[in-house]
Amino acid sequence: MPITWNQQLVKKENKSLVLSQIINHAPLSRADIAQRSGLNKGTVSSLVAELIEEKLINESGPGESSGGRRPVMLHFNHGAGHTIGIDLGVNYILGVLTDLSGNIVVHKNEAYKNISYADTISRVVNIIKFLISAAPPSPYHIVGIGVGTPGIVDNKGTLLLAPNLGWHDIPFQTELEKIFQIPVIVENEANTGAYGEKRFGVGQHADNLIYISAGIGIGAGIIINGELYSGFTGYSGEVGHMTIDRNGAKCTCGNKGCWELYASEQALLSKANTKNSPKEVGLDDIISLAKEGNKEILETLAEIGENLAVGIINIIHAFNPEQIIIGNRLASCKQWLEPKVKEVIQQYTSPFNQTDIRIDFSSPSMPVSAIGAAAFSAEAFLKAQLEIK
C-alpha cells in the first residue's frame, strides 16, 4: 500500500527538517530556523519544544543580539546516545564508539594473523562488549551497531562470501542482533567507507561520489543523490572484478584480466616482491623504500597508479560522478600514486568529464569505514525516533 499523506506525516517531516537544520548548522535560534526553513515561527517553536522534550536538542545560553532581544541558541544533543562502528578487516578489527554526530569517544584496535572464524567472531563480540561498557551514560544509551566487512553482503546483512577471510554465508546481522538486542547494520566495507567519506571525510560536499576501496582487493561504494546505492540485491560496487584486459592473467574469480589483479595492494605487493626477491616486503617497507627514492619501487608505484586510473576512467564513464575518492590501504601511497592517476585520467577522459570531476584520496588517519558504519546506525536511530508518535 502506498504512503498517504496526512498531517501526522507533515509534522514528522517538518520536525525532521528542523532537526537536520540544527544538526548541520548549529548553533541556531528558533528565529534562524524559521527563516532558513520557511516554516512559521510558531511552528518552529512547537517542534523545537518536542525535540527538547525528547532530549535530541539542547538550549544553550543566549547568543549575540543583533539589535533586539537576544536569541536562545539551540544545539544538537550529540550525547543523547551512542553508536558502535566496527571495521572488520582481513587481519584486524577496528571498533569505535561514537556519539550521534560521529565523534569518536572510545576506540579499540586489534591486529592478528590467521585466526579461525569462531575466534574472529568472539573478538568482535568482545570489542563490542567493551565499547558498550565504556559508553558514557546517556538518555538513549547504545542505539545501534554498524559493521563494515570485506566481501559480498546481501540486503539482509548476511555475508554471502568473503574470499579474503575464507568465509561464506554468515548471517552476521541476525546473530549480532540476537546477542545484543540492538539494531545492527552490516554492509560491505566499501559502502561504509563511502558513507564515512560522505559524512565526515573529503566527500562532504558531493552528492554523487564513488569511493574506491583499494586494499587486498578492490571494491567501490556508490553514493547517488546523497544516498548509498547498494544495488538491487546489495552486491553493487564489485568493480575489482571488472575486466580491463580480456586477454590478461587469470583471476581467482574465474574470469581474466580483472582490475584488482593490476591495481590493488595485492598487485603492488606481488610486483614489489618479484623485483626484490631477497626478503618479503610489506606495504610499510614499500613506503619506506619510496621515501628513500628507490627507483624500482617508484616505477612499480607509477605502474599501479596507471592501472588504478584505467579502472577509474571506466567508472567515470559509467557513472559520471561528481567526485572519486581513493581509500583504504593504497591511500597511504597517495604521494606517489596521485600524480600518475591524475595524469592518466586527464589524458583518457573527455574534456567534459575532466572539468567537473574531483579526484581525492582518503586521509589515512581517519577510520572512515568504522565511523561510516556507526553513522549508518545513528541515522537509522534518528529516523526511527522521529517516526514514533
Add this chain to the structure above:
Amino acid sequence: MPITWNQQLVKKENKSLVLSQIINHAPLSRADIAQRSGLNKGTVSSLVAELIEEKLINESGPGESSGGRRPVMLHFNHGAGHTIGIDLGVNYILGVLTDLSGNIVVHKNEAYKNISYADTISRVVNIIKFLISAAPPSPYHIVGIGVGTPGIVDNKGTLLLAPNLGWHDIPFQTELEKIFQIPVIVENEANTGAYGEKRFGVGQHADNLIYISAGIGIGAGIIINGELYSGFTGYSGEVGHMTIDRNGAKCTCGNKGCWELYASEQALLSKANTKNSPKEVGLDDIISLAKEGNKEILETLAEIGENLAVGIINIIHAFNPEQIIIGNRLASCKQWLEPKVKEVIQQYTSPFNQTDIRIDFSSPSMPVSAIGAAAFSAEAFLKAQLEIK
C-alpha cells in the same frame, strides 16, 4: 531553501497518488481507490472531482455490482493532451505523436544519408510541425516535446558532442523551445531508450535496470529506483568507452581497447566486411546470411555476443541491476547473440549475481527511444499540472 510540508503539499501528493492509481490500474471506482490507497472515501471523492474538473480523468458507465450499488468506473483521460517524441538517429529521424499514456497516435519516419547540420535541424522542425498539425483536438493540446539523440547531452539539454553526427555544442533544447514555445526535453538516446523500456517495454517490472543501446556506438541508460540516473552533469552511461582490453586497438576517443570497438554494430560490420570482401554488407545482409546459416557470419555473431557479454559483466559487477536490456540495432540479431551472451555471463559472474539478474533484448518493432522521450515530456506535464494551485 528546503521544502516545508503543509496541507497544500499533502493534497498535491495525495492527488498525484490518486491519479497514478488510475493511470496504472484503470478502470477503478472511487471505492477501489480508497481501499488500495488507504485514503478516506470522502477524500478520494473530492480529489477525483478535481481531477475530473481538470479533464485528467473521465467517468465511464457503471461497472459490475458485487452485491450492492454499482460503482462508477474512472479512467485516465489519455487524450487530455499529446506529446511528441523524436528519435534522432545518425541517418534517420523517427517522430511520434503519443497520447498521455504513450500510445502512438501518428508517426513519421525519414531516412537520409550525409546531410548537413542545418538540413537535419530543419527536417526535425518540419516533422514536429507535421505532428503538431496532425494532433487531434484536446483540452491541453501539445504539452511537450522530447528528443533522444546520440552523443553527450548535458543537464540543460545542450548536445555537447555527437561524433557520429559530426556535431558539437548544439543548444537543442533552448532552440526548439524558442521555436515551439512548449517545454522541450533533450536527452541522450540511451537514456530515452531506457525510460521507454521501463515504461512500455520489457523493463516494466524492474526498478533498477540498465539499458544498453548497441548501435554504431554503445551507450547505456541507467534506471535506479525507478528513475533515470543521468549522472552529476548528465554524461553517465558512456560505457562504450569502457576499457576492456587495455592493450587493444586504438579508439577514436584516444583510449585503447574500448568496448564499442568489439561489441557494437560498427564492430560487427567491420568484421563481416573484412571476411566477405567482394561487396559491402550491411546489417540486413548479415541477418539474411545468418538465416541462411552462413558459417563465417554465425561465427562473427558469436564473437560479438561474447564481446558484448564481457562489457555487460563489468556493468553487472558495478551496478548489480535487476535487469539488463540490450537494445538498438544489435537487438535485431537477438536470435544469434542471446545464447552466447547468456552463456558467457553465466560463466563469468558469481552465482549470487546470476540468480537474480534478467537479461533481455528490446523488441525491435517498438520505437523505445522515441516513445521514451515522449513519455518524459508527458510525465513532466502531469507533474507540473498537479503543481498548479
Add this chain to the structure above:
DNA sequence: TTAGTTTGTCTATTGAATAAACTAAGTTTA
C-alpha cells in the same frame, strides 16, 4: 527616556484528512 528591533509565544483562522452518518442503488433471502 523613548523609539525601534528582534526573539519567542499565544490565539484565531484556515484547510486538509478523517470518522461516521447518510443517501443511492443495487443483490439476496425468506
Add this chain to the structure above:
DNA sequence: TAAACTTAGTTTATTCAATAGACAAACTAA
C-alpha cells in the same frame, strides 16, 4: 415481492497541524 443486506459514493462534524498576526519580552540606539 417485500424485507434485509451490501456496496458506492456524498455530506457533515471533528481533528490537527500550519499559518498570520497580535503580543510580550528583552534588547539596542538615539
